[in-house]
Structure formats: structure tokens, C-alpha cells
Amino acid sequence: MNIFSIFGDPVSHSRSPLMHNCVFKTLSIDACYSRTHLTDSSRLRDTFFQKALSGANVTVPHKEAAYAQCDEVRGIAKTIKAVNTLVLEKGKLIGYNTDADGFMSAIGSFGEIHTALIIGAGGTARALSIALSHGGITPTILNRSRGRLEYFECEGFECFDWEEFSVRPYDLIINTTSAGLSDNELPLPRPILMELLSQTKGAIDVIYGKETPFLREVKVSALPYKDGSDMLLEQGVLANHLFFHGAYPIDQIRSAMKHSFTL
Ligand code: NDP
Numbered sequence: 676m677n678i679f680s681i682f683g684d685p686v687s688h689s690r691s692p693l694m695h696n697c698v699f700k701t702l703s704i705d706a707c708y709s710r711t712h713l714t715d716s717s718r719l720r721d722t723f724f725q726k727a728l729s730g731a732n733v734t735v736p737h738k739e740a741a742y743a744q745c746d747e748v749r750g751i752a753k754t755i756k757a758v759n760t761l762v763l764e765k766g767k768l769i770g771y772n773t774d775a776d777g778f779m780s781a782i783g784s785f786g787e788i789h790t791a792l793i794i795g796a797g798g799t800a801r802a803l804s805i806a807l808s809h810g811g812i813t814p815t816i817l818n819r820s821r822g823r824l825e826y827f828e829c830e831g832f833e834c835f836d837w838e839e840f841s842v843r844p845y846d847l848i849i850n851t852t853s854a855g856l857s858d859n860e861l862p863l864p865r866p867i868l869m870e871l872l873s874q875t876k877g878a879i880d881v882i883y884g885k886e887t888p889f890l891r892e893v894k895v896s897a898l899p900y901k902d903g904s905d906m907l908l909e910q911g912v913l914a915n916h917l918f919f920h921g922a923y924p925i926d927q928i929r930s931a932m933k934h935s936f937t938l
Contacts, residue, residue, distance in 0.1 A: 677706040678727060679918060682713045682741075683734035690884075690935075691732050694911045695918075697935035698928050704919070716740035720768060723761060730918040731761040732911075738772075738798055745770035751809065755802050760914040771917055774799065775806035777910030778881075785847060785877045785899060788812050792845040792871065794862045795852035796823035796834075799881055803851060804832055815845065817863065837863060844874035848893075855880070855887030862889055872896040883907050908932060 681691040687710065695708040711726070713719060716737045723731055733741040738757035742748060745758060746767040752758050758770035782788065791807055793800050796818035804814040804827060816827045816834045824834040848871055854862040861868055869892070872878065878893040883903035886894075893900045912929045 677704075677729040677918075679706060679708040679730050679732075680711045680726065680728055681708075681732040681734060682711050682719055682722070682737050684712060684714050684736060686710045686712050686734065689734060690907065691734075691911060693938065694908075694932050694935045695915055697938070698915050698923075698931040701931035701934065702923055702927060704923070706918075713737060720744040723768065728761075729763050730914075732914055733759050733761065735798075742770060744768070751775045751802075751805060754805050757798055757802060759910065760917055762917050762920075764920075771914075772802060773910040773913035773917070774906070775802045775809075776913055777908075778803050778906045779806050779810050780909040781901065781905035782847065782879060784901075784905075785879075788846040788876070790815070790845045791847040791849055792817055792875075793849045793851055794818075795850065796827065797851065797853075800851040801826060803849060803881075804830065808832070812847075819863065837867070840867065842867060842870040842874070845871070846876050848872065848875050848878040850878070850880040850882070850887070850889045853882070855885075855889055856882050859888055861892070865892075868892060869896075872898060877901075879903075879906075881906060904936065908936065 681689050692708045699706045719740055741758040742756050748770040752770055752772035755772050760771040760773050762769045790813045793814050793816050796816055807814045814832050817840055819837050821836045827834045850862045852862040854860040877899040879901045880887050880890050881903040911932055915928045916925050
């Protein structure tokens with residue numbers, strides 16, 4: 676039997692075990708997927724091998740540590756410098772980032788997008804800015820403080836903090852902050868948000884499973900919108916496909932995993 680797990684701190688809220696186990700059951704794959712609560716990032720690689728895992732996912736706050744502990748990192752994860760999917764290949768730990776590609780699949784339904792404003796400058800913003808840029812979409816980053824903007828400046832992206840920002844039209848507004856996750860806050864001052872929403876084609880919040888104050892304002896503006904569920908689904912589909920080295924058709928994985936969202 677192949678064993679998989681998700682590493683995180685906290686990890687009890689993660690929907691990944693349900694999503695992946697649903698695929699194993701539907702496609703009759705002899706495998707199981709569990710949670711691993713890991714507090715010490717430096718123990719990630721050792722724990723992976725001690726548990727004899729075939730693959731894993733990595734969530735907050737271990738994605739950068741996972742990147743550093745791989746034998747090889749492939750694809751867009753090399754630029755993002757963060758890994759959310761680990762696969763064992765010939766005894767070696769291979770790292771990928773499926774958050775980025777998962778997000779790009781999720782925004783396909785918004786139609787033609789040329790420019791996007793990313794609110795927030797954390798790990799998710801890094802992944803999405805690189806993914807957008809590789810996809811031919813120009814990202815601009817807006818964060819409440821300057822501290823985390825250096826990475827984006829080095830990548831050559833336009834960056835602003837709240838003080839220096841003046842509103843322009845963007846095709847898509849993306850909330851990558853954790854504002855609204857466990858509080859009732861907007862990710863930026865309301866007047867700026869309202870002006871942005873009056874000039875955009877759509878908006879997406881990467882938070883899933885709840886209606887954030889950001890999404891409530893988007894709904895009132897009658898714009899096309901999404902929460903983070905499609906991104907969550909797509910990153911999981913891509914990870915599952917990698918776990919078995921492409922042995923199972925991606926459409927079958929997607930439809931089985933989608934079913935887990937109805938349970
Ligand atoms: P980080 O902690 O790395 O970054 C958080 C960012 O949010 C920072 O830029 C911070 O600004 C900003 N921020 C936090 N609180 C506020 C606030 N009240 N007002 C304005 N800005 C704020 O987080 P991650 O990038 O790792 O994750 C962000 C979110 O993305 C989480 O909610 C997570 O659940 C979600 N996520 C969803 C995924 C999916 O599949 N749908 C996948 C991955 C993540 P500052 O620098 O000023 O502190």
C-alpha cells in the first residue's frame with residue numbers, strides 16, 4: 676500500500692485527506708492519506724522517510740523548508756522557492772509547487788486576463804505572481820507594509836504599499852491575505868477596494884470554506900467572483916497526478932476529487 680500525508684502546523688483543518696482518499700477509493704487505488712502535525716520544519720525530510728511515505732503535501736508554515744530539503748525541485752517551484760508537493764522517485768525526494776498551476780486553472784473561467792492586482796505579499800502571493808507572469812499576465816503587488824515586497828521587486832514586478840498606491844484598472848483583483856480568515860477584516864482600506872472593484876472584470880479570494888468580507892463586497896458589486904475552492908481542488912488534482920507519476924487520467928482524478936467537496 677502507498678502511504679501519503681499532509682505536513683502542516685496547524686493541520687487539523689486540512690481537507691487534503693478527504694480529497695485524496697476519495698480519489699483512492701473511487702479509482703480503486705491501494706493507498707491511504709493521513710495528516711502529520713509537524714511543528715519543527717527541520718524534521719520534515721526525516722519524518723517523510725520514517726513514515727515510509729510515497730508522497731506528501733506541505734502547507735503553512737513548511738513550504739520553504741520543504742523546498743530546501745528536496746533532492747531535486749522541478750518546474751515553477753524552482754522560481755517560487757516553495758514546495759507544496761513531495762514525491763518519492765527512486766529513493767529521492769522530488770519537490771513541486773502545484774498551488775501555482777492550480778490557481779492558473781482556477782482563473783480560466785474569468786476569460787481573457789492581461790493584468791492582475793495581487794493583494795498581500797506572503798507565500799501564496801509569491802506563487803501566484805510567478806504563475807501569472809509565466810502565463811503572460813502582468814501582476815502588480817499591493818501590501819499593507821513594505822517589508823515583504825523585496826522578493827517581488829527583485830522579480831521585476833510593480834509593488835506598492837497602501838501609502839504609495841493609486842488606483843488603476845486591473846482585469847482581476849486577487850486577495851491572498853489572511854484577512855477575513857479568522858477575523859472580520861477587509862484586506863485593504865474600504866475606499867481603495869471600492870474604487871478597484873468599480874474598474875475590474877472579476878475577483879478571487881484564495882480563502883475557501885467561508886465568505887470573507889472581501890468576497891461580500893465583490894458580490895455587492897455584481898462582479899464575477901470565486902473563492903479558493905477551485906484552486907484547492909486543482910492543486911490537489913495536480914498533486915495526485917504526480918503521486919502516481921501520471922498513471923491515472925487527470926479527468927478521472929478531478930471528477931473523483933470534486934465529489935469529496937460534496938461530502
Ligand atoms: P502569509 O502569512 O505568508 O502572508 C499573509 C499576507 O497577508 C501578508 O502579506 C500580510 O501582510 C497580509 N495580511 C494578513 N492580515 C492582513 C490584514 N488584516 N490586512 C491586510 N493584510 C493582511 O500567508 P500565505 O500566503 O501562506 O496564505 C495566505 C492565505 O492563502 C491563507 O488564508 C491561506 O489559507 C490561503 N491559501 C489558500 C490556498 C488554496 O488552495 N485555496 C492555497 C494556499 C494558501 P503583512 O506583510 O503586512 O503582514
